[in-house]
Amino acid sequence: MKLTGEEAGMLAGAHGEVLQLAMRHQLAVGTFFGAADFVPVTQAHVMADTESMGEAGVDWLEKLAASEGGHRQVRIPTITDPRGTDFSKAKRLGQEEWMLKLEQRAIDAFVKLGVAMTDTCINYQTVLAATRGEHVAFGDTGVVIYSNSVNGARSNYEGGPSAISAGLTGRTPRYGYHLDEQRQATLRILVEWTPCTLNEWGALGAVAGRIAGNYSQVPVLEGLERSPTSDELKHFGAAMASFGSIALFHLVGITPEAPTLRDVGGDKLPVAHRIGRADTEALTGSYALQDGDRSVDVVVFSAPQLSLFEMRRLAQLARGRTFRTPLLVTTSPQVKPDADRFGYTRDIEEAGGTVLTGMCFYQSYAREMAEANGWKRLATNSAKLVNILGGYGYVPTLASMENCVEAAVRGELA
Numbered sequence: 455m456k457l458t459g460e461e462a463g464m465l466a467g468a469h470g471e472v473l474q475l476a477m478r479h480q481l482a483v484g485t486f487f488g489a490a491d492f493v494p495v496t497q498a499h500v501m502a503d504t505e506s507m508g509e510a511g512v513d514w515l516e517k518l519a520a521s522e523g524g525h526r527q528v529r530i531p532t533i534t535d536p537r538g539t540d541f542s543k544a545k546r547l548g549q550e551e552w553m554l555k556l557e558q559r560a561i562d563a564f565v566k567l568g569v570a571m572t573d574t575c576i577n578y579q580t581v582l583a584a585t586r587g588e589h590v591a592f593g594d595t596g597v598v599i600y601s602n603s604v605n606g607a608r609s610n611y612e613g614g615p616s617a618i619s620a621g622l623t624g625r626t627p628r629y630g631y632h633l634d635e636q637r638q639a640t641l642r643i644l645v646e647w648t649p650c651t652l653n654e655w656g657a658l659g660a661v662a663g664r665i666a667g668n669y670s671q672v673p674v675l676e677g678l679e680r681s682p683t684s685d686e687l688k689h690f691g692a693a694m695a696s697f698g699s700i701a702l703f704h705l706v707g708i709t710p711e712a713p714t715l716r717d718v719g720g721d722k723l724p725v726a727h728r729i730g731r732a733d734t735e736a737l738t739g740s741y742a743l744q745d746g747d748r749s750v751d752v753v754v755f756s757a758p759q760l761s762l763f764e765m766r767r768l769a770q771l772a773r774g775r776t777f778r779t780p781l782l783v784t785t786s787p788q789v790k791p792d793a794d795r796f797g798y799t800r801d802i803e804e805a806g807g808t809v810l811t812g813m814c815f816y817q818s819y820a821r822e823m824a825e826a827n828g829w830k831r832l833a834t835n836s837a838k839l840v841n842i843l844g845g846y847g848y849v850p851t852l853a854s855m856e857n858c859v860e861a862a863v864r865g866e867l868a
Contacts, residue, residue, distance in 0.1 A: 455484050455627070456491040464623060470524010476619035483616055484627030493589050493628040495530065498621035499577060500569065501593040501614045502534040503817035504556045511614070512560045518618075519566035525622075527568030532621030533581060534564060535594045536759065536784070536814035537573050543810055548826025553819055569621065573812030574786035575758050578605060579684060581788060586710050589632055591620030595701075596692035596758050596838070602702040604687050606710035608632045611669070611701055631702055637711065639674035639704055641666055642723040647731040648679040651854045652689045652764075655682060656837030657734040659690035663698025664737075665727050671698070674720040676706040685761055692758050693837035741840045741852040743831065748866035750851070751829040753777075753858050756784040756815035757839040762792050767855060769798035777806035777862040780827070784810045807862070815839065820846040833861045 457465065465481065467474040484492065504512060519526070538557050539549055561571060572581055575594045578601055584590050586606030592598045593612045601607040610630040612620060620626045630636055643662060649655045666673045673694075682690060682705075694700045704712035704720070712718045755768060765785055772781075783802060785793060790811045793799045799809050816839060824830060824847055832848045834840060835858055840850040853867060861867045 455481060455489055458492075461492060461623075461625065470526060471521045472518060472524060472526040473622055475518065475521075476622040479615055479619045480623060480625060480627060484629065487627060487629040489627035489629040491628050492625040493632050494624055495589045495591045495620050495626050497530060497582060497584060497588075497590045497592075498528070498532040498612070498617050499590070499592040499594065499597055500532060500534050500564075500617040500621065502560060502564065503536065503538045503814070504553070504560050505538050505817055505819050507560065507614065509556065512556055512563070514615075515560060515563040515618075519563040528618075528621035529624045530621055531582060532569045532618070533572040533574070533577060534569060535573070535597070536575055536817055537561070537812055538818045540810040540813050543808060546808060547818070547823050549819060549823065567618070567622070569618070572787065574788060575814060576688065576761060576786055579688070579761050580786055584609075589626070591617050591626045593617045595695035595699075596688065598701050599691040599695040599703065600688060602631055603691060603704065603709050637672065637702060638719040639672050639723060641671050641673045642720050642725050643673050643675045644725045644728045645675050645677040646728055647734070649686070649734065651835075652685060653738070653835040653837065653852055653854050654734060655686040656689040656693040656835070657737045657852065658729065659693035660697040660737050660837045660841065661729050661733050662703070663694035663696065663700055665729075666694070666698045666700050669699045669701060671700060672702050672704070672718075673700065674704040674706060674712060674715065674718050674723070676715060676720070678705060678708065681708050685764055688758050688761075689837065693841070696838040696841045737837075738852050741850055743849070743851055743867065749831060750779050750833045750861045750866055751831045752827070753779055753781040753862040754815050754832055754834045754839065755836070755855070755858070756782070756834070757836045757842070759814065760785045760789070762789050765789060765793045765798045766796070768859070769801035771856060771859040772802045772805040772807060775805045775859070775863050778865040779862045780829075781805075781807040781859070781862040782810060782815065783807060784814055787812045816842045816846065820848070824848060833858045833867060
């Protein structure tokens with residue numbers, strides 16, 4: 455890879471051990487992917503849950519933070535994805551003390567490195583949305599696909615060590631979605647039905663993700679009758695990324711790089727697939743309770759974290775109700791104070807729900823929580839979440855927010 459003088463100095467150790475380690479890591483990644491050089495980045499977003507990092511990952515992070523001499527703090531705004539717990543609610547979730555200690559060690563190391571503990575997967579709605587053409591180094595799949603597609607920014611999926619290295623060096627290897635040619639459409643899909651609810655938008659994203667099927671595909675979709683809202687795009691993109699590992703999509707006439715089909719090369723592609731309402735209903739049906747038993751052990755709103763207006767709608771549905779079944783909702787530390795101020799948190803918790811801050815359900819020892827609480831049958835309006843939780847031993851069901859709330863009240867899905 456071609457290095458600038460500053461990059462060569464970092465690699466040689468002229469700026470200290472931390473930057474040298476970071477640059478070595480990035481050089482290995484760039485060489486693997488065939489990058490010609492590095493591109494300066496303006497923001498980094500680090501996957502930081504300790505369930506994924508484990509003892510070895512936290513130990514590596516602590517050693518990085520403890521390095522002596524030279525520059526050892528991030529040089530660009532660097533933030534974190536949801537962590538593995540809400541410390542104030544950990545006992546209610548059945549999380550064990552060792553989980554909390556590991557979490558605190560990771561937090562302490564990140565703080566020493568100058569990382570801002572935002573603990574959010576919806577930074578594009580709350581913290582510092584990336585802008586069109588801005589090169590960034592983001593980790594969470596939902597963050598990357600939204601930032602690439604809706605904001606027009608440029609990022610690959612960055613693993614945790616790569617994202618923290620980008621924060622330290624202000625660089626990332628120039629490959630993949632940092633390149634113009636990689637951002638052209640490779641697959642043309644005609645959508646013959648426009649969803650209404652968040653779970654339907656998630657189901658549409660899931661179907662499109664399954665069709666596309668791999669990270670290098672860039673689907674362009676046409677036929678939507680209206681522009682989706684930010685929350686609808688959030689669920690759509692998060693599901694597409696989860697079901698297909700997709701990092702970039704285009705919606706003709708809606709997303710910034712695709713004012714027309716021709717702008718992303720879609721006019722050269724045949725319509726490869728058509729998606730109608732029956733396709734999304736079939737996907738939803740594949741995550742329905744199949745055994746005739748409609749009982750639900752837990753209702754979860756998470757993945758992605760809820761925006762302020764999702765919190766408002768949930769509060770409206772909860773007001774004056776009583777939940778028989780545990781209802782958990784995750785939101786970001788940026789949204790939570792406003793949810794408190796507007797009374798949304800109170801309405802949800804007075805009904806018996808639990809509002810969790812700065813965490814995401816599936817990144818928080820979901821299997822151990824299930825075992826501690828006897829949870830198996832789970833209802834959610836997140837297509838991303840149902841795709842993940844089967845691997846943690848749950849039987850997940852995809853339903854609307856309204857039906858999920860009714861399930862919490864009645865103890866079963868209608």
